[in-house]
Amino acid sequence: MHRSELAKYFKDNLFVANLKARSKESAIAELLDLFVTEKYIRNRDIVLEMLHQRETLGSTGIGKGVAIPHGRTTAASEVLIAFGKTENGIDFDAIDDKPVHLFFMVIAPPNDEGNVYLPILGSLVTILNEKSNRDKLLKVTTFTDFMALIKGE
Amino acid sequence: MVKKDLELLVSLQDIDLMAEEVGEMEKLGFSVSGYSELKKAREELAASISKPLLFRYERLRAKLKRAIVPVKNDICLGCFLRQPTSIGVKGREDEEIFTCENCGRMLYWLD
Ligand SMILES: [Zn+2]
Numbered sequence: 104m105h106r107s108e109l110a111k112y113f114k115d116n117l118f119v120a121n122l123k124a125r126s127k128e129s130a131i132a133e134l135l136d137l138f139v140t141e142k143y144i145r146n147r148d149i150v151l152e153m154l155h156q157r158e159t160l161g162s163t164g165i166g167k168g169v170a171i172p173h174g175r176t177t178a179a180s181e182v183l184i185a186f187g188k189t190e191n192g193i194d195f196d197a198i199d200d201k202p203v204h205l206f207f208m209v210i211a212p213p214n215d216e217g218n219v220y221l222p223i224l225g226s227l228v229t230i231l232n233e234k235s236n237r238d239k240l241l242k243v244t245t246f247t248d249f250m251a252l253i254k255g256e
Numbered sequence: 257m258v259k260k261d262l263e264l265l266v267s268l269q270d271i272d273l274m275a276e277e278v279g280e281m282e283k284l285g286f287s288v289s290g291y292s293e294l295k296k297a298r299e300e301l302a303a304s305i306s307k308p309l310l311f312r313y314e315r316l317r318a319k320l321k322r323a324i325v326p327v328k329n330d331i332c333l334g335c336f337l338r339q340p341t342s343i344g345v346k347g348r349e350d351e352e353i354f355t356c357e358n359c360g361r362m363l364y365w366l367d
Contacts, residue, residue, distance in 0.1 A: 153270040161287030
């Protein structure tokens with residue numbers, strides 16, 4: 104997926120420059136709460152359960168300080184991505200055991216229009232594999248700067 | 257907290273949705289090393305759902321792929337038939353399980 108296309112799935116009300124969370128559990132909850140507060144999701148418990156099950160399948164901490172908690176749920180109607188970061192890394196049982204600083208939470212409905220869910224995940228993984236992108240993301244403070252980075256501008 | 261039948265079914269379907277894409281997830285580089293634990297979690301969840309309801313879920317899943325579909329703006333997102341506004345009020349409480357008269361799927365209100 105092209106980066107300008109990927110950018111469409113972020114929202115300024117799903118962006119947190121400084122997460123309060125200090126644990127895996129609370130990081131997932133804090134990001135999910137953004138979706139709930141903005142009324143993208145009505146039933147928090149159902150989606151939290153799904154995200155926990157996803158971590159049962161394997162940690163979404165993909166290494167190098169990045170986690171992409173994700174999943175499809177019957178309780179969502181559109182694909183959306185929340186972004187959060189923290190200077191103090193969080194222990195996320197990541198595959199390389201390193202603390203996580205960058206979080207991208209991807210929530211998708213059971214069937215999404217144009218089947219963008221997997222391409223979105225693929226695109227995120229590609230962007231985050233590059234050290235220069237991770238370094239820039241760690242420094243980002245505003246949604247506007249963040250979006251420019253995602254678009255590769 | 258006691259979970260409602262509909263919530264349990266939605267969680268079950270969410271696990272089934274996840275299991276369908278395990279291969280793709282692995283290709284993208286995500287860890288799926290806990291697949292057997294996920295299957296165990298699915299079994300435990302299924303065991304907490306009443307037999308007739310679970311049977312209904314499995315039958316709908318076999319026939320229509322998705323047993324439960326979201327309703328948005330009163331529209332069943334399984335077949336796009338408009339649902340009576342009157343059932344939406346009750347539907348949003350997640351207490352009773354409503355079925356789309358057109359496609360037969362169980363309904364979950366999103367908004
Ligand atoms: Zn229907």
